[in-house]
Amino acid sequence: MTAAPATIADTLAGVPTARQVRTHLRKARSRHHDHSLGDVLGDAYVMVLFVGMYGWFAISASRDLLDSPTVGQAEPGVRWWLAVAALLAGAGLAWRGLRALGPLLVTPATQSWATSAPIDRRAWLAPRFVLLLMGAAAGTAALGVAVAALGGVTEPPALGWAAAAGAGWGAAALALSVVAQSSRSGRRWPTVVGAVPMVAAAVITALVVLVGRLGDGLPRPATTPTVALFAAALPLAGLGMTLAVRALPRVDRATLTTGAQFANAAATATILLDPSLLAGLVESRRWRRIGRVHSRRFRPGPGWWALLQADVRRLRRHPSAVLIWAALIGVQYAAALALPGLAGAAQVVFAYLAANRLTGGLRSVSRSPGLRRALGGSDNLLRGIHVVVPAVGAGLWWLLTLPSVDPGPAWLAPTLALGVVAAAFRAGTRPPINYGGATVNTPFGMIPVDLMRQGSRGPALLAVLVLVQLFLG
Numbered sequence: 370m371t372a373a374p375a376t377i378a379d380t381l382a383g384v385p386t387a388r389q390v391r392t393h394l395r396k397a398r399s400r401h402h403d404h405s406l407g408d409v410l411g412d413a414y415v416m417v418l419f420v421g422m423y424g425w426f427a428i429s430a431s432r433d434l435l436d437s438p439t440v441g442q443a444e445p446g447v448r449w450w451l452a453v454a455a456l457l458a459g460a461g462l463a464w465r466g467l468r469a470l471g472p473l474l475v476t477p478a479t480q481s482w483a484t485s486a487p488i489d490r491r492a493w494l495a496p497r498f499v500l501l502l503m504g505a506a507a508g509t510a511a512l513g514v515a516v517a518a519l520g521g522v523t524e525p526p527a528l529g530w531a532a533a534a535g536a537g538w539g540a541a542a543l544a545l546s547v548v549a550q551s552s553r554s555g556r557r558w559p560t561v562v563g564a565v566p567m568v569a570a571a572v573i574t575a576l577v578v579l580v581g582r583l584g585d586g587l588p589r590p591a592t593t594p595t596v597a598l599f600a601a602a603l604p605l606a607g608l609g610m611t612l613a614v615r616a617l618p619r620v621d622r623a624t625l626t627t628g629a630q631f632a633n634a635a636a637t638a639t640i641l642l643d644p645s646l647l648a649g650l651v652e653s654r655r656w657r658r659i660g661r662v663h664s665r666r667f668r669p670g671p672g673w674w675a676l677l678q679a680d681v682r683r684l685r686r687h688p689s690a691v692l693i694w695a696a697l698i699g700v701q702y703a704a705a706l707a708l709p710g711l712a713g714a715a716q717v718v719f720a721y722l723a724a725n726r727l728t729g730g731l732r733s734v735s736r737s738p739g740l741r742r743a744l745g746g747s748d749n750l751l752r753g754i755h756v757v758v759p760a761v762g763a764g765l766w767w768l769l770t771l772p773s774v775d776p777g778p779a780w781l782a783p784t785l786a787l788g789v790v791a792a793a794f795r796a797g798t799r800p801p802i803n804y805g806g807a808t809v810n811t812p813f814g815m816i817p818v819d820l821m822r823q824g825s826r827g828p829a830l831l832a833v834l835v836l837v838q839l840f841l842g
């Protein structure tokens with residue numbers, strides 16, 4: 370006697386299907402809000418109009434900036450290949466974001482009442498997967514059009530192929546990330562998929578910088594291979610969607626809620642204008658992934674010497690900070706080739722980003738009064754010890770990137786380097802956000818001046834340094 374299908378068995382046992390549960394929840398939600406379909410479509414129209422209008426304005430302004438004499442003229446091939454490297458690096462970062470987000474996620478209520486029930490997991494997650502797939506395809510299609518327009522493409526057929534290529538690769542990335550989210554997927558291939566475009570971007574950037582410093586630069590291809598990119602993305606997207614549909618039943622509750630935590634932290638950090646909320650979650654995840662470390666004794670010496678060794682050892686256990694610090698050196702040389710007139714300003718900004726990656730110990734000590742009391746000593750002493758590593762890193766980074774900028778006054782370079790360290794110190798020692806400050810009523814609404822002042826601690830000094838470099842460099 371053959372077994373009945375799962376849906377028939379569930380119906381006979383009294384277990385509702387995923388469609389029935391979704392319909393019941395939709396009816397329950399409709400009784401608690403008065404938004405009609407017209408209101409939803411009107412909001413969607415406003416959002417599309419807003420993104421289209423301001424997005425096209427940003428593209429036009431960026432294209433005029435690249436052609437302006439202030440930025441300086443660079444070889445067309447240099448900018449083309451660096452744009453390819455930037456797209457590859459962005460693809461790698463987007464993959465890491467999809468892996469951190471899920472991308473399939475559910476709210477805590479859904480986890481407790483729906484995904485923990487004996488409901489068909491594939492039928493429950495399929496609508497979410499389709500919506501995410503459409504959103505990813507639409508977003509990457511718009512990105513493809515923006516990149517093509519920024520490169521000077523104006524013909525509608527060429528823009529259409531760029532949109533098609535972007536949509537294909539976006540759908541493929543989303544589908545493969547869902548496959549990687551399934552509990553039975555391998556652990557190595559998702560890491561390799563994210564590392565390949567990053568390594569390719571680094572190789573292309575290094576090659577462009579080396580050839581540009583020694584010769585005339587790499588030539589630009591005669592045509593942009595948007596058709597070939599679309600042809601390569603189409604079978605990959607089809608394969609990814611097929612594998613993703615098969616993998617939906619294997620997406621467990623743990624991965625669904627992990628992405629929800631990340632999304633909630635990102636939304637809260639955006640609303641409250643406090644990036645530390647998201648940074649704290651990312652940092653705690655990173656330290657939990659390490660799992661086990663080898664304990665080693667510190668070299669004998671006074672207390673400050675032990676704390677300095679601990680801060681250096683933190684970098685050994687967090688190699689991505691050093692890797693990003695080194696990668697920004699290549700980014701600076703690439704920016705000096707692509708935007709010669711803004712090389713000095715880019716050096717200030719990238720030096721701040723490089724130093725900020727080394728302030729993990731400074732942030733931990735500054736944001737934890739209990740840790741400071743346990744370590745002993747004054748607050749200024751503890752912060753001074755933990756600013757040594759960022760200061761040395763910023764100074765070494767500045768020396769390594771000096772050949773990428775034109776020499777200015779003798780006092781300017783050390784002043785800017787010290788200012789970058791001061792900006793990183795101010796950002797690392799920022800106290801928790803206080804939301805009870807003053808606000809100002811303007812024609813654009815209430816503006817929380819005190820909240821913006823607290824959030825600009827560090828970046829405000831960086832903006833001053835950029836202006837100094839632009840006018841005196």
